[in-house]
Amino acid sequence: MVLAGGRSSRMGVPKSGLEWHGSTLLYRTAALVARTVGGPVVVVGAPGQLLPALPVGVAVVTDPVEGLGPMQGIAAGLAAVADRAAAAFVCSTDMPFLHTAFVRRVLRGLAVPDVDMVLPVARGFRQPLAAGYRTALAGLITDLVAEGDLRPGMLFKHCRVLQLDDAELLADTALARYDPDLESVVNINTPQDYAQAHGRPxxxxxxxxxxxxxxxxxxxxxxxxxxxxxxxxxxxxxxxxxxxxxxxxxxxxxxxxxxxxxxxxxxxxxxxxxxx
CATH class of the missing domain: 3.10.20.30 (Beta-grasp domain)
Structure with a gap:
């Protein structure tokens, strides 16, 4: 599941449509997730948001309320696939170095009994927008949003979370080989970030x-x-x-x-x- 988001105040334009090697950031992220998972892939967009072209088979879900942040979008996306998948990888669209090995490592954590969410704590920060979620959490997240709890940190208090630090993530041999610096979680927040990322070979x-x-x-x-x-x-x-x-x-x-x-x-x- 990919959160397309809306216009970024620091970028000045929606990140989803940013050009990326003849494609867009949104196309890249959605297609990469589709390469990795065996189930449905959905993109969650803001109300009225015009999205760039998407890979064949990727569906679009509209966030019912604009301006409530990623929690509302996560709830909408999880609810959209809950009848077809028990777990989902959730990420933002602005992760140009996301690697399939990272996605697989995170989702594998949901095989641990009684775990509701797999939360990478990578490069010094919690990464709720590069995490694994039980789709059954959709109702809980919707309730939290209705109560005004819009921060992902509030969710952690109400479910069973498995946190994976750098060492635990990199214990995966494929991830350690292809993304040793865990750049999968690097995102783009400013025009300078975009220019630097786009300029890399x-x-x-x-x-x-x-x-x-x-x-x-x-x-x-x-x-x-x-x-x-x-x-x-x-x-x-x-x-x-x-x-x-x-x-x-x-x-x-x-x-x-x-x-x-x-x-x-x-x-x-x-x-x-x-x-x-």
Whole structure:
């Protein structure tokens, strides 16, 4: 579940629509979560908020009351998926370095008996907008908001919370390998934050071409920097069209050029033509 939020006073524009390597921050975050979880993915927007394009299959839920902060949005999102999922990963849209290994590590904490919420305490701060929630908490959060308790900290007093510090998070070998500084929780609050994040080189991914696409010097695996599938294709002189498909990490078949890539990804480009 992704909280799209509204206009940021420090950014001057909605963060959800900020450009990110030919896509938007919202598309990247929603698609990355969709890559990770097996259930529904919803984006929670403010009333009347115009959202940029979303990945296929991602639904939109409208926060019923504007201006009540993230708690209201969390309640709306959890309620929207409660009949289809027992647990959810909840995050804000402005986390450009979120890694699937982080999402998986957090959600794994909900396998601990009697835990209602998994709260990372990463890089010195509690991270309620990069956390795991039981969807059954929707009613409790709605009640707290109605009573005027709008801070996520109030929720912690009413449910069973598993806190994960840096060391506990990084005990996960995949997370330690691909996000050792826990930049998954870094968010964007100012134009300077955005410029700095956007100016960083994308993560390294492994790309390999097969069949007819392996000609022209493309034979063999190579490491390139790419934030999206489009950038990976361009890096080996290809364009995603009806003649080319991609297999991400050996399973997901796609032509979605905006699909976000991350450290550790492997992309195989294959001819989309019959017999390719």
């Amino acid at each position: 994308p993560a390294e991914v492994t790309v390999q071409c097969f069949g007819a696409l392996a000609g022209g010097g493309r034979r063999g695996a190579r490491s390139i920097r790419a934030a999206t599938l489009d950038e990976a294709a361009s890096g080996v002189g290809l364009a995603l069209d009806r003649h080319v498909v991609a297999a991400l990490n050996g399973d997901q078949i796609t032509r979605d050029g905006q699909l976000p890539l991350e450290a550790g990804d492997s992309v195989a480009f294959i001819s989309g033509d019959a017999g390719g």
